[in-house]
Amino acid sequence: MNEKPASLWQRLFGDSVRAFGVISVVFLLSIAIAPAKNFFSEWRHYQRGYLKTIRNRSDANTLQRHFAGGIQQVWLPELGVVDRCTSCHVGLKEAGLSDVPTQPYRTHPPIPHKLDQFGCTTCHRGQGAATTVAESHRSTLAWEQPILPAKYIESSCGQCHRGQLAGTPQLNQGRALLARQGCLHCHTVKLPDGSTLKATDDPPSLSHIADKTSREWIFAWLKDPQAYASTSTMPNFKLSDDDARDISAFLIANSSPLPGDTVNVPAKASADPAAGASLYGESFCASCHAVQNAAGNIVGGDVGPELTRVGTKVKPEWLQAWLRNPRAYNPATGMPHYRFNDGQVAMLAGFLQGKADSDFLSNVHLDTATPEQVAHGKRLVSDYGCASCHEIAGIRKPENFAPELSRIGSKPVTQLIFLSGMQHTLPDYIAGKIKNPRAFSPGLKMPQYTFTPQQIDALTTALLSLNERSYTLPSSLAVPGRVETDYQPAGKAGKLMTDLACFSCHRINGHGSDMAPDLTWEGSSVQRDWLVQFFKNPGTLRPALIRRMPRFNLTDGEVNELADYIMTVYQSPKVDRDSMPLGGYSQGQIELGRQLFYGKYSCQGCHIVDTKTDKGYIGPTLTHVGSRLTAAWIYEWMRNPQSLRPGTVEPNRAMNDEDARALTAFLISQKGGEKSSRSSKAANSNSHAREVAKR
Amino acid sequence: MAKTVDQYFDDLQQTRLWRSIFRSGPGSSTLKRALVIQQNVFLHLFSTKVRTRVLSFSATWYLGTLTLGTFLILVATGIPLMLYYHPSAPQAYADTKDLQFVVSSGMFLRNLHRWSAHAMVFLVFAHMFKVFYRGAYRPPREFNWVIGVILLLITLLLSYTGYLLPWDQLAYWAITVGSNIASAVPVIGDKIHFLLLGGHTVNANALLRFYVLHCMILPLTAMFFVAIHFWRIRKDGGLYNHDSEPATVRARNAGSAVKETN
Numbered sequence: 028m029n030e031k032p033a034s035l036w037q038r039l040f041g042d043s044v045r046a047f048g049v050i051s052v053v054f055l056l057s058i059a060i061a062p063a064k065n066f067f068s069e070w071r072h073y074q075r076g077y078l079k080t081i082r083n084r085s086d087a088n089t090l091q092r093h094f095a096g097g098i099q100q101v102w103l104p105e106l107g108v109v110d111r112c113t114s115c116h117v118g119l120k121e122a123g124l125s126d127v128p129t130q131p132y133r134t135h136p137p138i139p140h141k142l143d144q145f146g147c148t149t150c151h152r153g154q155g156a157a158t159t160v161a162e163s164h165r166s167t168l169a170w171e172q173p174i175l176p177a178k179y180i181e182s183s184c185g186q187c188h189r190g191q192l193a194g195t196p197q198l199n200q201g202r203a204l205l206a207r208q209g210c211l212h213c214h215t216v217k218l219p220d221g222s223t224l225k226a227t228d229d230p231p232s233l234s235h236i237a238d239k240t241s242r243e244w245i246f247a248w249l250k251d252p253q254a255y256a257s258t259s260t261m262p263n264f265k266l267s268d269d270d271a272r273d274i275s276a277f278l279i280a281n282s283s284p285l286p287g288d289t290v291n292v293p294a295k296a297s298a299d300p301a302a303g304a305s306l307y308g309e310s311f312c313a314s315c316h317a318v319q320n321a322a323g324n325i326v327g328g329d330v331g332p333e334l335t336r337v338g339t340k341v342k343p344e345w346l347q348a349w350l351r352n353p354r355a356y357n358p359a360t361g362m363p364h365y366r367f368n369d370g371q372v373a374m375l376a377g378f379l380q381g382k383a384d385s386d387f388l389s390n391v392h393l394d395t396a397t398p399e400q401v402a403h404g405k406r407l408v409s410d411y412g413c414a415s416c417h418e419i420a421g422i423r424k425p426e427n428f429a430p431e432l433s434r435i436g437s438k439p440v441t442q443l444i445f446l447s448g449m450q451h452t453l454p455d456y457i458a459g460k461i462k463n464p465r466a467f468s469p470g471l472k473m474p475q476y477t478f479t480p481q482q483i484d485a486l487t488t489a490l491l492s493l494n495e496r497s498y499t500l501p502s503s504l505a506v507p508g509r510v511e512t513d514y515q516p517a518g519k520a521g522k523l524m525t526d527l528a529c530f531s532c533h534r535i536n537g538h539g540s541d542m543a544p545d546l547t548w549e550g551s552s553v554q555r556d557w558l559v560q561f562f563k564n565p566g567t568l569r570p571a572l573i574r575r576m577p578r579f580n581l582t583d584g585e586v587n588e589l590a591d592y593i594m595t596v597y598q599s600p601k602v603d604r605d606s607m608p609l610g611g612y613s614q615g616q617i618e619l620g621r622q623l624f625y626g627k628y629s630c631q632g633c634h635i636v637d638t639k640t641d642k643g644y645i646g647p648t649l650t651h652v653g654s655r656l657t658a659a660w661i662y663e664w665m666r667n668p669q670s671l672r673p674g675t676v677e678p679n680r681a682m683n684d685e686d687a688r689a690l691t692a693f694l695i696s697q698k699g700g701e702k703s704s705r706s707s708k709a710a711n712s713n714s715h716a717r718e719v720a721k722r
Numbered sequence: 723m724a725k726t727v728d729q730y731f732d733d734l735q736q737t738r739l740w741r742s743i744f745r746s747g748p749g750s751s752t753l754k755r756a757l758v759i760q761q762n763v764f765l766h767l768f769s770t771k772v773r774t775r776v777l778s779f780s781a782t783w784y785l786g787t788l789t790l791g792t793f794l795i796l797v798a799t800g801i802p803l804m805l806y807y808h809p810s811a812p813q814a815y816a817d818t819k820d821l822q823f824v825v826s827s828g829m830f831l832r833n834l835h836r837w838s839a840h841a842m843v844f845l846v847f848a849h850m851f852k853v854f855y856r857g858a859y860r861p862p863r864e865f866n867w868v869i870g871v872i873l874l875l876i877t878l879l880l881s882y883t884g885y886l887l888p889w890d891q892l893a894y895w896a897i898t899v900g901s902n903i904a905s906a907v908p909v910i911g912d913k914i915h916f917l918l919l920g921g922h923t924v925n926a927n928a929l930l931r932f933y934v935l936h937c938m939i940l941p942l943t944a945m946f947f948v949a950i951h952f953w954r955i956r957k958d959g960g961l962y963n964h965d966s967e968p969a970t971v972r973a974r975n976a977g978s979a980v981k982e983t984n
Contacts, residue, residue, distance in 0.1 A: 060830075061827040061829075061830035062826070062827055064827075064829075064830075065826050065827055098824050107812075109816065109819075111823065111824070154819075156816065156819040156820065156823055156824075157819070157822075157823050158823040158824060159823075162823070169890060
């Protein structure tokens, strides 16, 4: 017995006291794992690392004083934010740590918001409550939303800011693309304030398409819209030859002639091409329409369609009718009704007809359509939702044709089907879907767009901003965008303004475009005489600009109608234009104004009054301002320019009344270098015209 | 000569404090030992005398005791968990996250509670199988078997009500499905469903209801029936032992009587 050594089992569990002791020790050790894990937690590791990082710095004392150990959190109950990110990212608020190469100890880049007001996850997503890297940054079983990749970070600005922001070019671009590229015709996007995003493009009606173009062109266009015009917003539906043939057959068969929208082409249609080109330039067609030049660059505006190959597309008789009066074909068009005479129409039509590409239709040979083809084409047109964008006689606009995207930015990853080899994140899914929609399933109807990678990122950013958080944020945080009203001017002048498509460029009472100045208070700001002259010859104001008011060839009656309406209706409540005279200021006051202009306020830095000496090009030239603006407007503008035109770059100089009056007197005396006798005449005729209007 | 542990214990039992609390003094006579059991409010539920044979592992595999052990762990971990938990709709999930991320050893508490709950369900079933296959449910223990079935149901209900409390997607849908099953009961199914959830869907009312059930009503009910269960073990003749059961004894006696007559 004695020589046989006790086995290990015997030694540990030989009797009940030993067994109890051993089991107790094992139990104690296993219990000790919990506090040990607590002690060796990640955030403690990173805080130790931080202290080591700052130890040898010159600002160590300050940083040490700011440092608070333990779990840190930003708690904002009304935002639903409990963010413990600052437990590891210790140096976010330390401006001195911007030289640290990477997170977690680097300073946060400068932003217009305070960390303590919005927390971290409001913008960056991720799991704020977590205190480990894996749980807070990545998508886990119990938390789907990972950190948002930095290149989409602007999307978070869009959660509150519904309008444009100077600091978020990518988000602005994405939103503009969303509205311009036709996305919103199929996909509904509702905003938290209850409004719906509106498309800004204007897809043409196809109900009278046979008047405008040929079946061959429709076929070629359907096959590849970008081959006709690289800037076209029409996407490629990847149609087979047969499908494109049948759709073109249906559209032609379905088209009805519109009375009065075509004219017989006069025999002498071929006008001087050079004259046509100069008329194209004089009419500022390029403000809205682009043309691809010889170098392959797109030159011109993107309001109307690109005209590089327009001669291949439109029928000559339609083009002439369109140039004569576009509203006869499409009453809602954004194209103004230029009052061209027959010669001008023929000249411009000839010039545009010359912009043709004979290769575009060279391979298209279509036989006469059979009724079966037309019927099949009709079915395809409804299947592909063509009527979501285009008005097509006999086909109703489908509702909810594509999934609603109001909360696409927080769609759960578990509800997505990814392509193989794709990262399983929401941004990657959205970007992939925009890039190549049909790759997800050949049966999908979403067409192929031709976006650049940068545009895809912008669109993804805009879509990510449409998320659940934008709905749950307190409504007081929402910064509304500019509200688009449906203002329409009334009466005869209103009709005239619609005919001239003023709103395609100008904005009035919250309706219209930004290309040209806002005219809401034009009646308070300008003198009637100047306005009349301007309508007759718009080239006088800011002649250096490329995009400018075209000459519409208005009759005197039309000019008076418009001028009366603008002078009567578009008045600011802040400016009574009759409160100050347009002349008769004392020479002393004018001289005082001149001294203030060149001395105290140094206006010549941005403006020109004397073309020989002044060099300011930022603001408008003021050599003729005295015959353009009203004195009351100038005075009010001196006092507070932002109150008249919010966002103008003109600084508010907080002028006293005396200075403002002197400057007004000086500026109103700037009537283009002519004698003051003319100014009094203008003032007389102005008051005379008002009397006439009153009668 | 150094005193042994037993001698120290004897000295302790002789102190006035000990005797005032436990009402029993030193000594190891049969009476004394019986009094220790009988005069203690907790122990008096149990038999004053047990055969060593039925205390061996093979007799019961200790399944009933282990079940009690997990129940005690659940009570011991459940009470600290209650300190960190609000049964309110937006807060419940956040509290679960706080337990995971910021409460010291909170994860350990939660996991211990969870795994013990799983173990308890398993052990209750194992205990019942053992009882069933050994025939220990037979008279005079048939009533205790019924108590056991009630305890099984309470265990399952505790498990089910606890499942909702983290207030995550898993919990939400599990309870949605579970309560819909209840509404399949003929005639009164919808009433049961409404009663269970305090509404027609799983919402804040259901959470509060499940919390009260899980932390108050069900544990107290369980303790009540556990007490009866243990007391009935004594009243029904101690732990089951096949060899000393009256029926076995009678059969054995009858067998030997037959032998003798031959």
